[in-house]
Amino acid sequence: xxxxxxTMKKSILAGLFLLSCMxxxxxxxxMRFGVQVSPTLSWMQSNDKTIRSNGSMIGIQxxxxxxxxxxxxxxxxxxxxxxxxxxxTLKHDQGGNFWANSTLSxxxxxxxxxxxxxxxxxQYLEIPLALRMRTREFGYLRYFAEIPRFLFxxxxxxxxxxxxxxxxxxxxxxxxxxxxxxxxxAGAGIEYSISPSTAFIAGLFYQSSIIDVTxxxxxxxYLYDSAMNILESADEHSIGSLNxxxxxxxxxx
Numbered sequence: 432x433x434x435x436x437x438t439m440k441k442s443i444l445a446g447l448f449l450l451s452c453m454x455x456x457x458x459x460x461x462m463r464f465g466v467q468v469s470p471t472l473s474w475m476q477s478n479d480k481t482i483r484s485n486g487s488m489i490g491i492q493x494x495x496x497x498x499x500x501x502x503x504x505x506x507x508x509x510x511x512x513x514x515x516x517x518x519x520t521l522k523h524d525q526g527g528n529f530w531a532n533s534t535l536s537x538x539x540x541x542x543x544x545x546x547x548x549x550x551x552x553x554q555y556l557e558i559p560l561a562l563r564m565r566t567r568e569f570g571y572l573r574y575f576a577e578i579p580r581f582l583f584x585x586x587x588x589x590x591x592x593x594x595x596x597x598x599x600x601x602x603x604x605x606x607x608x609x610x611x612x613x614x615x616x617a618g619a620g621i622e623y624s625i626s627p628s629t630a631f632i633a634g635l636f637y638q639s640s641i642i643d644v645t646x647x648x649x650x651x652x653y654l655y656d657s658a659m660n661i662l663e664s665a666d667e668h669s670i671g672s673l674n675x676x677x678x679x680x681x682x683x684x
Contacts, residue, residue: 467681475519479669490516518551531649555584584612645671
């Protein structure tokens with residue numbers, strides 16, 4: 432636990448240091464800081480045809496944002512945030528031992544049957560990095576787009592549920608989720624000026640991971656006979672991706 436806390440503290444300090452450095456670089460053109468709350472809808476996919484997406488998850492992202500303008504309508508966006516309840520459900524047509532790196536509450540979970548659903552609940556500490564382009568002001572309103580947008584995450588917690596012939600909730604599966612996350616995406620929205628120094632922002636964003644979310648070291652797929660005896664075993668090398676749609680709502684000062 433102390434190691435996790437130290438990692439989080441280092442990440443927060445690194446994010447604050449990044450914000451201060453960028454602020455010094457772009458101060459001559461202008462910078463703004465703000466806060467955001469983003470409801471999210473996330474789901475998982477796999478490159479293995481025997482593993483199918485089978486459910487989404489509603490979560491939330493909260494954090495602070497920094498805008499660093501290097502021209503009147505062009506800025507670099509970064510910040511620091513926490514992302515809760517990210518993940519989704521994967522259905523495994525072929526059974527196996529999918530959370531082999533974790534200590535599970537029941538030994539039968541290391542030999543899961545065909546058709547089992549594995550549901551992931553993942554929490555991240557995140558740093559976004561994006562290029563924002565916005566229009567000139569129409570009254571009190573501007574439109575903006577963030578292309579490209581990258582999101583770098585550090586997994587802080589991961590739990591899983593099993594649904595099907597074997598059922599369980601809140602299994603600690605931190606060791607079976609990649610500790611680092613990198614995703615890319617884009618978004619667009621509006622900015623409404625409340626006062627000369629304050630603006631309300633709202634936008635819709637899409638993100639997709641570009642590195643494997645799941646850790647398959649020691650994981651296996653099994654071929655069973657009618658009595659659930661293992662006839663064949665093979666290493667499980669699937670790549671799991673995490674996708675999300677988020678509605679960003681925030682204030683910039």
